[in-house]
Amino acid sequence: MGATQAHREEGATHPEKAHDADSRWETFPYWILILAGLVGYLGYLALFNEAYDVAWTRISGGIWLTLRITLWAFAISLSLGILLGLGRIAETDHNSVLPARVAATIGRNLSRTYIEFIRGVPILPLIFFLALVIIPDITDWLGVSRQTIDEFWRGVIALSIIYGAYIAEVIRGGVQSIPRGQMEAGRSVGLSRLQTMRSVILPQAMRAIIPPLGNDFIAILKDSSLLSVLAVADVTRLARQYSSGSFKFRESYVVLVFIYVSLVLVLSFLLTKLEERMTRDRKGER
Amino acid sequence: MIKVRGLHKQFGDVHAVRGVDMDVTAGEVVVIVGPSGCGKSTLLRCLNGLERATYGTVEVDGVDLSNRKTDIDAVRAETGMVFQQFNLVPHLTVEGNITLALRKVLGNDKKEAAAIAQVQLEKVGIPEKVDAYPRQLSGGQQQRVAIARSLAMNPKVMLFDEPTSALDPEMIKEVLDVMLALAEQGMTMVVVTHEMGFARAAADRLVFIDHGQIVEQGDPTEVFENPQEARTREFFDQIL
Numbered sequence A: 001m002g003a004t005q006a007h008r009e010e011g012a013t014h015p016e017k018a019h020d021a022d023s024r025w026e027t028f029p030y031w032i033l034i035l036a037g038l039v040g041y042l043g044y045l046a047l048f049n050e051a052y053d054v055a056w057t058r059i060s061g062g063i064w065l066t067l068r069i070t071l072w073a074f075a076i077s078l079s080l081g082i083l084l085g086l087g088r089i090a091e092t093d094h095n096s097v098l099p100a101r102v103a104a105t106i107g108r109n110l111s112r113t114y115i116e117f118i119r120g121v122p123i124l125p126l127i128f129f130l131a132l133v134i135i136p137d138i139t140d141w142l143g144v145s146r147q148t149i150d151e152f153w154r155g156v157i158a159l160s161i162i163y164g165a166y167i168a169e170v171i172r173g174g175v176q177s178i179p180r181g182q183m184e185a186g187r188s189v190g191l192s193r194l195q196t197m198r199s200v201i202l203p204q205a206m207r208a209i210i211p212p213l214g215n216d217f218i219a220i221l222k223d224s225s226l227l228s229v230l231a232v233a234d235v236t237r238l239a240r241q242y243s244s245g246s247f248k249f250r251e252s253y254v255v256l257v258f259i260y261v262s263l264v265l266v267l268s269f270l271l272t273k274l275e276e277r278m279t280r281d282r283k284g285e286r
Numbered sequence B: 001m002i003k004v005r006g007l008h009k010q011f012g013d014v015h016a017v018r019g020v021d022m023d024v025t026a027g028e029v030v031v032i033v034g035p036s037g038c039g040k041s042t043l044l045r046c047l048n049g050l051e052r053a054t055y056g057t058v059e060v061d062g063v064d065l066s067n068r069k070t071d072i073d074a075v076r077a078e079t080g081m082v083f084q085q086f087n088l089v090p091h092l093t094v095e096g097n098i099t100l101a102l103r104k105v106l107g108n109d110k111k112e113a114a115a116i117a118q119v120q121l122e123k124v125g126i127p128e129k130v131d132a133y134p135r136q137l138s139g140g141q142q143q144r145v146a147i148a149r150s151l152a153m154n155p156k157v158m159l160f161d162e163p164t165s166a167l168d169p170e171m172i173k174e175v176l177d178v179m180l181a182l183a184e185q186g187m188t189m190v191v192v193t194h195e196m197g198f199a200r201a202a203a204d205r206l207v208f209i210d211h212g213q214i215v216e217q218g219d220p221t222e223v224f225e226n227p228q229e230a231r232t233r234e235f236f237d238q239i240l
Ligand SMILES: Nc1ncnc2c1ncn2[C@@H]1O[C@H](COP(=O)(O)OP(=O)(O)O)[C@@H](O)[C@H]1O
Pocket: B011, B014, B015, B016, B034, B035, B036, B037, B038, B039, B040, B041, B042, B043
């Protein structure tokens, strides 16, 4: 450690420009400036240009709904994804009791069926199928009115079922990225498979899981726009309604695009901060 | 302490262990050698149930591992295993690594477990590293922590799978010294290693394996200097 310190000071006092130093102008992140300019211009139109006033008032009223859909769908699909993801890789020991072996076998196969089916269909058709066929079937089967589950919840449930499958794969990938030796070490000191999963594997898998999970969160926000086909009054639906009534397509869609891009950029920023924090808090770790 | 009878292990087409009979008595130190891929790790892993025997039986301290009714976790808690790659848990400190099973398996409270960790760390000579994370330690130190982690469970048998093979040469000795001390204290040990110095100094018996079978075994110096089988001789010629 002392040696590294010495090298560092030596380097710092070296008079010449380092041979391996990049030129500042080449590495400067121009894209941030360009993006800020673009979003700034859209924001200027949407918020400060009188021609956009009505469009902004009409459409921005749906922001809260869009966010509520996103948060609910994320929470539900995360829970579902954890169950399915761990179910997909459920294993037992050769001397586990029979019920555990049966449960693991069923868990693996059901999860796999679910994941493969959902991932085999594009999102929009699935939303129609789930919200307009499956959910009404279930309410009918339960013998309750179809409106027990309103458009909002039909949409949220459909989106959750879909993203549950995507998040399951993220969870599985995270767990499988941990070297086998970790499970073996846990088992060798007498921890059970579940104990090792909880105390050894999952905490490490978290770090591999958080970035793709953040991507899915943002993807849910964007795909919540598809629920506009179900008469859910989110920003996309409001923009379509206003534009088709007033023929103010330019105003409507400038406002709409501005709303999505600023929400996504703010979320990405917060997620990056969260990731940084998670890495910093565990200073000793690899 | 350990009784292996007619042990076979197949991985699909690969027949890794082909009929091994082996007894290890309490306090005995057995060193296993053999060419890469001959089934040493597989044999060792069968001894604590990380692999399940295809045929044959493995008994540890009177408990039959191949029996479905056996509580394998309980057997493993009494059988220490040290891996080539250490396999410490990276997000836990040295103390966290050692106390995890003490608390979850043996039900020790935090203070008891910490005290045991301290004792074991002193045994392996790095008590000052108690709060370090694995990545802050050298390979030799990590392996010593891994040994302490196993010893903390007060095992009846310790299994070592090439514990020094992943280490830089200057760190091999510190790990072997810990193992030598352990052997002197009467621990029952089965060690896969190519460190012949360790085998001579500590082993009661040297077992040479090839193609999943025991080819020759006996007093280490005897086997080493005067091998009866051509394959054994060939092998020792190669590793020296
Ligand atoms: N989990 C496994 N799946 C398939 N083949 C394996 C597995 N573990 C070991 N083998 C094979 O069994 C043979 C013996 O391996 P191993 O016991 O690791 O040998 P050694 O430790 O003596 O080098 C090798 O051919 C290896 O490829």
